[in-house]
Amino acid sequence: MLRVPCEERSNWEALADEFGFKFHTMYGEKYWDESAYYQFSLGQIENGIEAPTEDIHQMCLAVVDRVIHDDALLTKFAIPQAQWALIKTSWENGDPSLYSRLDFAYDGSGVAKLYENNADTPTSIYETGFWQWVWLENKVDTQNLPRHADQFNSVQEKLVNRFKEIYALNPERTLHFACCKDTEEDRGTVQYLEDCAKAANIDTKFVYIEDIGIDKEDQFTDLDNQVITWMFKLYPWEFMFEDEYGQILGKQNIRWLEPPWKAILSNKALLPMLWKMFPEHPNLLPSYFEDELHLVPEDMELVKKPIFSREGANISFTNSRGEPLGSASDSDGPYGEEGFIFQQKYSLPTFDGNHTLIGSWLIDDQAAGISIREDANAITQDMSRYLPHVIC
Amino acid sequence: MKRTSFLDLKLMRKRSRTFVLAPISLAVMAGCSSGPSEEEVKFVKSVAECESTTSLSEADCQAAYEQALKDAEATAPRYQYERDCENEFGNCQRTSSGFFVPFMAGYIVAEIIDEVGDSFERKHRYRHSYPTYLYSGSGSYRNKIMTSDGFVVGSPGQRSYRMPREALKPKPAVTRTISRGGFGSAASAKSNWGSAKSSRSSRGWGG
Numbered sequence: 001m002l003r004v005p006c007e008e009r010s011n012w013e014a015l016a017d018e019f020g021f022k023f024h025t026m027y028g029e030k031y032w033d034e035s036a037y038y039q040f041s042l043g044q045i046e047n048g049i050e051a052p053t054e055d056i057h058q059m060c061l062a063v064v065d066r067v068i069h070d071d072a073l074l075t076k077f078a079i080p081q082a083q084w085a086l087i088k089t090s091w092e093n094g095d096p097s098l099y100s101r102l103d104f105a106y107d108g109s110g111v112a113k114l115y116e117n118n119a120d121t122p123t124s125i126y127e128t129g130f131w132q133w134v135w136l137e138n139k140v141d142t143q144n145l146p147r148h149a150d151q152f153n154s155v156q157e158k159l160v161n162r163f164k165e166i167y168a169l170n171p172e173r174t175l176h177f178a179c180c181k182d183t184e185e186d187r188g189t190v191q192y193l194e195d196c197a198k199a200a201n202i203d204t205k206f207v208y209i210e211d212i213g214i215d216k217e218d219q220f221t222d223l224d225n226q227v228i229t230w231m232f233k234l235y236p237w238e239f240m241f242e243d244e245y246g247q248i249l250g251k252q253n254i255r256w257l258e259p260p261w262k263a264i265l266s267n268k269a270l271l272p273m274l275w276k277m278f279p280e281h282p283n284l285l286p287s288y289f290e291d292e293l294h295l296v297p298e299d300m301e302l303v304k305k306p307i308f309s310r311e312g313a314n315i316s317f318t319n320s321r322g323e324p325l326g327s328a329s330d331s332d333g334p335y336g337e338e339g340f341i342f343q344q345k346y347s348l349p350t351f352d353g354n355h356t357l358i359g360s361w362l363i364d365d366q367a368a369g370i371s372i373r374e375d376a377n378a379i380t381q382d383m384s385r386y387l388p389h390v391i392c
Numbered sequence: 393m394k395r396t397s398f399l400d401l402k403l404m405r406k407r408s409r410t411f412v413l414a415p416i417s418l419a420v421m422a423g424c425s426s427g428p429s430e431e432e433v434k435f436v437k438s439v440a441e442c443e444s445t446t447s448l449s450e451a452d453c454q455a456a457y458e459q460a461l462k463d464a465e466a467t468a469p470r471y472q473y474e475r476d477c478e479n480e481f482g483n484c485q486r487t488s489s490g491f492f493v494p495f496m497a498g499y500i501v502a503e504i505i506d507e508v509g510d511s512f513e514r515k516h517r518y519r520h521s522y523p524t525y526l527y528s529g530s531g532s533y534r535n536k537i538m539t540s541d542g543f544v545v546g547s548p549g550q551r552s553y554r555m556p557r558e559a560l561k562p563k564p565a566v567t568r569t570i571s572r573g574g575f576g577s578a579a580s581a582k583s584n585w586g587s588a589k590s591s592r593s594s595r596g597w598g599g
Contacts, residue, residue, distance in 0.1 A: 020406025045394060123598030133399060151395040172562050180579050186596030199403060210576035213569035221569045234598050235579065245574030391394055
């Protein structure tokens, strides 16, 4: 695994404009960064990332099955009791999942370690499935990369196929796509997924989360008063539970992407639960609930993460007893009311002074590709840059 | 290869995209034979007319009628004011949710033939049944048969009509929204945090 500096394509911004990739630069800072790429060997991809990704996904499903059937665990996962039935029903009905992203610390030589599972509302899929694919295509066409240069990326193809499979379970339904207002990044992500659904011959519509309404039967409606019967929402389940309409969830004849049972996987309580069920698994970091700190070896430093959090917010470093170390790297944020979990401190590898995080994408249960984020800080946050990769 | 070898870039372009509008009138297709993208349908005003002009049984004609009535409840063109409805469709009625909708002028049925055993024993069933209305507004669609979403089937009186399958897809149900905005407040509460970091409010809620 190498970081290779390279020339940017001279026309890439015009191309981004042509394809509607609007969030390549945010707040005056580069987000899409093609001044370098990461190079992997096929073995690193297949043995180091692809195989563990599919294994861990199966382990995660085992956790869901355990938690669903244990009220004490549902409480530990900070899931409101009013939503237990919704989540259980969706799991027992086998509601299909579209996608998720596992984040790994991996340097190409050791074993990839799971940081967390973005199972509910993962982003950067457009950059991964489409935009870095185009980058490699252009680089090969202009002979800046060898013809045999490959990439771990069948994301878009698998997405379209997965939409076809799920459509077969919801024939004739229109699929509504939704995200919050005023976020170009989320809007772009949802547009991409909508394009993939259209490619699967699905009728689609878009509605902003804030514009969703209800009729007198508590069915959800869009701005044309059309009843919503199938919805992809780039909006976390834990937010939906907290919102006003959270209390009527479960009354509608509606299918969700991601399904409600994903609330158990996008939850940091997943990490100590995985460690409990699969102790000493090479791809897992030791992780603990707040009431388990007595199990932590004396010399182990920990990372304290809120049960619900996005984009690296509210993360801090502690000693083995959970006491803060007051590190300059600690991040603040609006999360943590619902409790925390602790995970062994395990630093991201650095390449040319950048901390590098690998996102490994799953379409349903199949590993489909990777995304790479770089940050100057040890905790990758929402301003980390996206870099393409090749397999050579 | 770990990478998909071909992606259709045409589909992904956002600039200079062209949209294909659904055909509004069938007039241009009247002379064409029904290809795989079209279907032959019959327009009937009653169960009795259905029985006499199609190969369907009385029970099927009745079922098709009831299906059309049920669909009409969910999909009929809706008007807030009776006058607007009357201007376009003549006679209108008030629904339980307070809208005005035209009376169903009849329904169109598409037949399917089940081959049972050999071809001498064929059974006719109805595959689709859709409510239709008679447009009585001004302009070129006057006195034309129309579906709920404004698709013009043709002038009354023809033995059969050809319709694109696209137009025969079930119409989405519309309803009356009584409140909006019950989702999204959890996100906006979180985004009010930390005004020092101005970026927060415009970044997404994915991760």
